[in-house]
Amino acid sequence: MKSITVQNIKDTFQLEVLTGADRLDRIITRPRSHRPGLEFVGYFDFFPMERVQVLGRKEINYLLTRSVEERKLHIGNIVKYHPPCFIVTTGQEEIHYLTLFCEQEGIPLLRTAETTTEFIAKLDGYLVKALAPEMSIHGVCVNVAGIGILLRGKSGIGKSETAHTLIRKGHRFVADDIVVLKKLGPTTLLGTHNQTSREFLALRSVGLINVVRQYGRTAFQDETRIVLDIELSPWRENALNNELEVVPQFTEYLGIQIPHLEVQLQPGRDVAGLIEAAANNWYLKQLGYSAAEDFMSRIQNEMQS
Incomplete structure (x- = not known):
């Protein structure tokens, strides 16, 4: 305890x-x-x-x-x-x-x-x-347009580089390498750093950078509520889901289920852009809007007319 x-x-x-x-x-x-x-x-x-x-x-x-x-x-x-x-x-x-x-x-x-x-x-x-229950995981934590996201994947997959791209797009960095997760309530999961690595981001081929000194105070925040778990993985042929609506999947941390998405990497894919799209899509769903349902509704209306 x-x-x-x-x-x-x-x-x-x-x-x-x-x-x-x-x-x-x-x-x-x-x-x-x-x-x-x-x-x-x-x-x-x-x-x-x-x-x-x-x-x-x-x-x-x-x-x-x-x-x-x-x-x-x-x-x-x-x-x-x-x-x-x-x-x-x-x-x-x-x-x-x-x-x-x-x-x-x-x-x-x-x-x-x-x-x-x-x-x-x-x-x-x-x-x-x-006094919140907590755990530490390997990953990167960012805040994209007010939406807390946990980036996971094998070492060297490109998590930190993706976070760097998001920072340059105006989003905020929270933690790199070691992300501390705290359970603040039955459905509230907070992501933060471990103090030692506060503000630091490690980029392969470049080294360690201080996000605040390089990009300003607005590029960093101490903590964020985690609402999306995104796993970066190697490209696998014929493995992407091309359906209109992806079947909901979840990852559990400290007894809290977080919506999970997998983003496969391949040269030319705009990974940071996909993460922005995923964040905005999650937000719209909280407002009750589904692009897939909207699209199907249009098709039905055309068929009826």
Whole structure:
């Protein structure tokens, strides 16, 4: 199971540490944070104790309206479960009572000046990506007109060269050689780089190039949602599908099925152009348009007339 530490969150969001500076190595394994509202009134049946606990104005103001004894009871009932940490938003200061409990239990207490809604949105987005199941595959990842594509094929088949052509056409490069895939949801697969190879593209006979320095910042992006899996393969006689509509095929990564296409290589074939066509065709299908169905409809109309 993937994990991060409270220190990672503290550094990422530049949080102020109020107590527990020596406990920032506590482990976080659950994506998304939790606001302990129902727990303050005694309902603990579904309390996600493994999550980061965020206290906004509502929670703090509620505690301030309670008597000292009630406040101790409400806070004590939560800290005894030892969540990874507490984060107070909007720079609230009347929390000395919470600080004491966190000190006693050794739980980090941090603070941010951001509003609760804005901070939780950023924190949850970070946690989902940081803790997402992931795998690495050999290939190239590009973004063609806003559509994330994974290019695969044997070493030396021309994946990087094809990506270079797409970059020169105005599309964006994401990763070369090692593509990291992250599962962000039941149907969402994210493609990114492994940090070490960030911005670098290896071209045979030329060598390593830095895409950003050579073609500008707009030629690169850190990540993209993968919606097409395209395999580049050697030309095979009589193997291409010339039907009006190609039978849908899929490749599965981390339990998510991605539409799969095979593009065979031969001198003279515009591989980059075919990939652009495949991306645009996928987009039109999402809008409910099928060129094959449109064509057959025209033929039927002509026959009827």
